[in-house]
Structures are given as structure tokens and as C-alpha cells.
């Protein structure tokens with residue numbers, strides 16, 4: 001276990017919520033251990049009790065019965081305001097105060113904790129930076145002057161403000177377009193690599209659950225736990241028909257979101273040359289000698305620029321405008337699903353780049369299909385072993 005975990009374990013023991021006037025409980029006998037420093041996703045159909053379950057953890061909703069401990073402390077014994085300062089909370093559409101600036105929104109909890117002004121100011125800037133917003137540009141704006149994705153980022157920054165060990169996130173990326181949503185998910189994973197909080201995350205998007213969760217709890221009516229396991233295990237062996245329905249078609253495609261480009265063997269034997277270091281004629285000669293049809297042209301910092309076909313070089317004067325531009329590259333941290341999309345968009349090899357955007361290799365459709373085949377075989381083997 002990594003020693004930089006800042007999160008704490010949460011335990012819910014036979015927690016029940018019965019709303020006044022309702023005959024059936026909204027959450028019934030819910031028992032779960034949420035491990036320290038992990039992301040646990042609650043996923044399930046609308047109205048099954050996800051939000052109620054989550055909001056009992058910070059006591060925005062009081063349980064009717066049961067016990068909740070956070071880092072060993074009895075949450076129901078603590079003063080609710082004190083409890084909530086230790087638990088960050090981010091919700092759909094960010095829930096920012098419209099008449100507060102970005103800085104004032106992020107500074108709410110530190111203000112309640114009576115941090116001095118300069119410490120709050122520093123923390124605000126640090127957090128804006130952390131969530132990818134330039135402090136100078138954004139700290140004095142009002143929420144209405146931000147895009148939906150930027151508002152969500154500020155919402156996450158606000159939840160992290162007082163460095164709480166626990167974060168509750170209720171469909172925090174539900175209201176943004178799919179591309180922004182993908183970016184926000186990537187950023188959350190990047191942040192979590194560093195922060196190691198305990199995060200409880202509600203969504204009804206199973207793909208989001210697979211991408212983000214260390215563990216996923218698939219919930220049915222009244223928050224009954226249908227399956228609570230790693231994404232890999234749920235995709236490979238759904239516990240019952242309800243879970244299978246949630247996993248849906250294309251389970252092998254979804255498994256591609258579990259693997260990163262760095263986990264598979266991609267090729268690094270493309271002919272890659274730096275634009276200023278070789279003439280088109282010399283490159284053409286070399287390609288003919290090596291029997292290569294394509295070469296990849298890089299800029300001075302070894303970032304991919306263009307693909308050139310040997311034919312393009314007969315008349316080309318410069319490598320910076322020969323051939324065609326390289327499409328969106330994938331990084332070694334991208335999921336195989338992202339890689340597949342890039343390969344399809346390129347109509348061939350997608351270029352793989354490292355941390356500074358430099359060329360490190362290429363990936364093609366065969367690598368992806370081989371991986372899917374391998375995953376399927378491993379799954380069949382483990383089923384065979386189990387029966």
C-alpha cells in the first residue's frame with residue numbers, strides 16, 4: 001500500500017433511511033466498507049437511493065438508524081458542521097454561489113475554519129492551478145463567466161479547499177459535454193494519483209464507473225448492493241441479471257477503458273526524423289534503402305508533426321509541409337479506448353507520445369484487437385478454472 005494515502009476508511013453499518021411519510025425506506029440496511037485512499041463508485045438506476053446513501057455520510061441527510069464511522073470516528077456523534085468541514089462535497093452543475101467570485105467560492109470552508117486571508121489566497125491559487133485553471137485569469141471571475149467544464153473544476157477545487165480526507169462527488173461531471181467530461185475524469189484520476197483521498201462518487205453512467213472506480217457498487221432498489229467489486233471483476237463476471245443489464249453490451253470494449261497504452265506493447269520502430277536535421281532527398285534515399293513507405297517527421301523537441309509517404313518526397317522542398325499532419329496523438333497514459341478512437345480517426349497508426357508530448361512510438365488496430373482477444377481468453381480460462 002502506498003504510504004502517501006491521505007484518505008481514511010469509511011464504514012456504513014446497517015444504515016437505513018426512511019423519509020417521513022414514505023412507507024418503504026429509501027435506503028435499507030446498507031453495509032459497506034469504503035477503503036482509505038480509494039475511489040468507490042455508487043452506480044444504479046434513478047431513484048435507487050445513491051444520493052441518499054452518499055448524503056448520509058456527511059449528514060446532509062440524517063440516517064434513521066445504523067452506524068457510520070469515518071476514520072474510526074462515529075460520524076453521528078460529531079457536530080454536523082464540524083463533520084462537513086472534513087468532507088469535501090462536489091455536485092452536478094458545481095453548485096457554486098453565483099454572487100461569489102471563484103476565489104470566494106473556493107475559500108468558503110477555509111473561511112469557516114478561520115484561516116487568515118493570505119493563507120486562503122495562497123490556497124485558492126494553488127487549487128486553481130491544481131485543477132488546470134490559471135489563477136490570474138480566473139480567480140476574480142463570477143461563475144456565470146465560466147464554461148460548464150470550468151465551473152465543475154472550480155467545484156472540485158472548492159471541495160478540496162481544506163484538504164479533507166474524504167470527498168463525496170454526486171454526478172459532478174453530469175452536466176457537461178462528453179469531451180469535457182472525459183477531460184475532467186482524466187484530471188480527477190491525475191489528482192487522485194497525487195492526493196489519495198477516499199472518494200465516494202455517484203453516477204448512473206457505468207462507463208464512468210469503470211473508468212474511475214477502484215471499486216464499483218452496483219445498487220438496486222433501496223440501495224441494496226447487487227455487486228461490490230473491482231471494475232475488472234464486474235465486467236468479467238456480473239453477479240446477476242441486473243448487474244449484467246447495467247454492464248450492457250460491449251463488455252470487451254469497456255475493458256479497453258481499463259488498460260492504458262503504457263500497459264500494452266506498442267511499436268517503436270517507425271522511421272522518425274527531426275525536420276531540420278535531414279533533407280527530403282536524403283530521407284527518400286534512406287526510406288528506399290530501408291524499404292519503408294512512411295516516415296514520421298518530428299519538430300526540434302521531437303514532437304510529431306507529419307507523416308510522409310516516400311512518394312511525397314520526390315518533389316518536396318521541406319519536411320515541414322510534405323505529406324499530411326499527424327492526427328491527435330495518444331499519450332502513454334491514454335486508455336486503449338482513446339487509442340482505438342485515435343487509430344480509427346487516423347485510419348491507420350496513431351502516434352504515441354510521452355509526458356512532454358515527445359514521440360515514443362505508434363499503436364495500431366492489431367495491438368488493440370490482440371489485447372481484446374487476450375482479455376477474453378484470460379476470462380474464459382478463469383471461468384473454466386472456477387467451474
Ligand SMILES: Nc1ncnc2c1ncn2[C@@H]1O[C@H](COP(=O)(O)OP(=O)(O)OP(=O)(O)O)[C@@H](O)[C@H]1O
Pocket residue numbers: 019020022026044045046047048049050051052053204
Ligand atoms: N426528501 C425526500 N423525501 C421523501 N422521499 C425522498 C426524498 N429524497 C429522496 N426521496 C426518495 O428516495 C428515493 C431515493 O432517492 P435518491 O435521490 O437517493 O436516489 P438516486 O439513486 O440518487 O436517484 P437519481 O439517480 O435519480 O438522482 C427515491 O424514491 C426518492 O423519491
